[in-house]
Amino acid sequence: MESTIAEIEVQRYEAYMNSGVSWVKEIPAHWELKKGKWLFQKQDRPVRASDDIVTCFRDGQVTLRINRKTEGFTNALKEHGYQGIRKGDLVIHAMDAFAGAIGVSDSDGKATPVYAACVPRISGSVNPYFFAYLLRNMAKTGFIESLAKGIRERSTDFRYSDFGELELTCPPLEEQTTIVDFLDRKTAQIDQAIAQKKRLIEQLQERRQILIQRGVTRGLNPDVPMKDSGMDWIGQIPAHWEVKKLKYVVKILKRIANATGIDVLSITQRGVKVKDINSGEGQIALDYSKYQLVFRGEFAMNHMDLLTGYVDISNFDGVVSPDYRVFTLTNSKFDKHYLLRLFQLCYKCRVFYAYGQGVSQLGRWRFPAENFNDFIIPQPPHGEQQEIADAIDKIELASDKSINQAELQIKKLREYKSILINAAVTGKIKVC
DNA sequence: CAGTTAATCACAATAACCAG
DNA sequence: CTGGTTATTGTGATTAACTG
Numbered sequence: 001m002e003s004t005i006a007e008i009e010v011q012r013y014e015a016y017m018n019s020g021v022s023w024v025k026e027i028p029a030h031w032e033l034k035k036g037k038w039l040f041q042k043q044d045r046p047v048r049a050s051d052d053i054v055t056c057f058r059d060g061q062v063t064l065r066i067n068r069k070t071e072g073f074t075n076a077l078k079e080h081g082y083q084g085i086r087k088g089d090l091v092i093h094a095m096d097a098f099a100g101a102i103g104v105s106d107s108d109g110k111a112t113p114v115y116a117a118c119v120p121r122i123s124g125s126v127n128p129y130f131f132a133y134l135l136r137n138m139a140k141t142g143f144i145e146s147l148a149k150g151i152r153e154r155s156t157d158f159r160y161s162d163f164g165e166l167e168l169t170c171p172p173l174e175e176q177t178t179i180v181d182f183l184d185r186k187t188a189q190i191d192q193a194i195a196q197k198k199r200l201i202e203q204l205q206e207r208r209q210i211l212i213q214r215g216v217t218r219g220l221n222p223d224v225p226m227k228d229s230g231m232d233w234i235g236q237i238p239a240h241w242e243v244k245k246l247k248y249v250v251k252i253l254k255r256i257a258n259a260t261g262i263d264v265l266s267i268t269q270r271g272v273k274v275k276d277i278n279s280g281e282g283q284i285a286l287d288y289s290k291y292q293l294v295f296r297g298e299f300a301m302n303h304m305d306l307l308t309g310y311v312d313i314s315n316f317d318g319v320v321s322p323d324y325r326v327f328t329l330t331n332s333k334f335d336k337h338y339l340l341r342l343f344q345l346c347y348k349c350r351v352f353y354a355y356g357q358g359v360s361q362l363g364r365w366r367f368p369a370e371n372f373n374d375f376i377i378p379q380p381p382h383g384e385q386q387e388i389a390d391a392i393d394k395i396e397l398a399s400d401k402s403i404n405q406a407e408l409q410i411k412k413l414r415e416y417k418s419i420l421i422n423a424a425v426t427g428k429i430k431v432c
Numbered sequence: 433c434a435g436t437t438a439a440t441c442a443c444a445a446t447a448a449c450c451a452g
Numbered sequence: 453c454t455g456g457t458t459a460t461t462g463t464g465a466t467t468a469a470c471t472g
Contacts, residue, residue, distance in 0.1 A: 308446050
């Protein structure tokens with residue numbers, strides 16, 4: 001933590017004193033500690049006819065709801081107790097303050113009664129943006145949550161009255177503004193760097209997908225002569241490849257266990273995993289004896305929902321839901337790992353989706369056995385299948401490495417950002 | 433009664449369970 | 453096999469139930 005702070009040119013204030021409050025040990029000697037209520041006053045404004053709803057998000061942005069998103073909200077039948085919000089108000093969201101829902105509004109509008117709209121007690125005497133940074137920092141460090149009186153998870157109820165009793169670090173006004181400007185600048189830089197890393201990850205994932213797709217459907221040699229495949233989802237394939245219906249390649253199995261005590265497997269989007277049925281998590285079946293057997297090396301597929309389902313080769317002996325599809329390779333001219341890549345591609349690129357059936361395309365879109373059996377796949381020579389599968393393994397390994405690295409960098413940037421904000425608003429560092 | 437506090441809703445995503 | 457349903461989580465709200 002200290003070493004991360006050292007990355008910026010650390011400048012300390014000349015003198016410090018004990019703060020006397022629990023959440024910060026010492027503060028610059030010329031700063032003051034003031035209760036929230038001496039600095040800010042709660043406003044109770046009537047709602048105007050033209051007001052739109054202002055929302056305070058957990059990242060601290062306080063803006064018209066429609067600026068961020070328009071869906072996923074319900075509208076009140078009668079906006080009982082609603083209040084006016086004005087641009088520049090320090091807004092505290094009593095329910096979600098513990099998670100950082102505190103900020104300065106960038107718009108005029110109205111909000112629900114769980115919001116507190118605060119203005120400086122003496123106009124122009126404090127910079128609300130400084131205190132928004134400070135309070136969000138107190139949320140991030142868990143201090144606001146520690147004040148909770150209620151029992152349920154979101155009961156923190158950090159209301160104006162609680163805010164009013166807090167002793168807040170209060171630098172001179174010019175310093176508040178200097179700190180705000182500094183943090184605005186720095187956090188914008190950090191956010192930009194994070195956005196860049198996120199784009200990089202997207203690009204890596206996209207590129208990986210393209211390479212996998214190319215390998216599976218066209219092979220590794222780009223110069224090989226091509227022919228029409230007759231499969232609408234591929235188009236052309238190498239001229240020396242063949243095609244086969246799945247029923248000549250794999251066989252669907254259904255072996256009901258009629259016994260319990262066997263490991264229950266779950267088919268997740270990260271592969272087949274052993275499910276912990278004693279943890280109380282997820283859905284639990286009344287009767288596991290009707291589950292079907294899966295042996296190591298066999299395929300298991302969630303064909304119940306072509307949107308959220310997936311397919312994998314099991315690394316475990318166990319049982320899965322009888323609603324799932326277990327099948328095994330029966331054609332010695334095919335390589336298991338090439339097939340798996342092909343199937344997984346068909347999920348990710350919504351190829352199977354086109355062959356689905358059901359009442360709802362959202363959540364209930366199945367892949368009927370008949371369509372599965374008649375599904376036509378490319379058949380490269382066996383040795384080439386192995387080469388393709390090996391090449392894809394390598395691609396995946398390399399891109400995983402880059403993606404993990406970028407994710408780690410994002411994590412570090414986020415940490416750095418909160419450490420920086422913490423240091424600036426509590427006077428651990430002097431900014432200029 | 434108004435203002436708080438507790439409970440509940442909505443919606444999306446994931447991974448299924450169950451009855452006929 | 454088909455159609456209907458569910459548990460859980462996160463994050464934005466709304467609304468019912470208390471309390472003085």
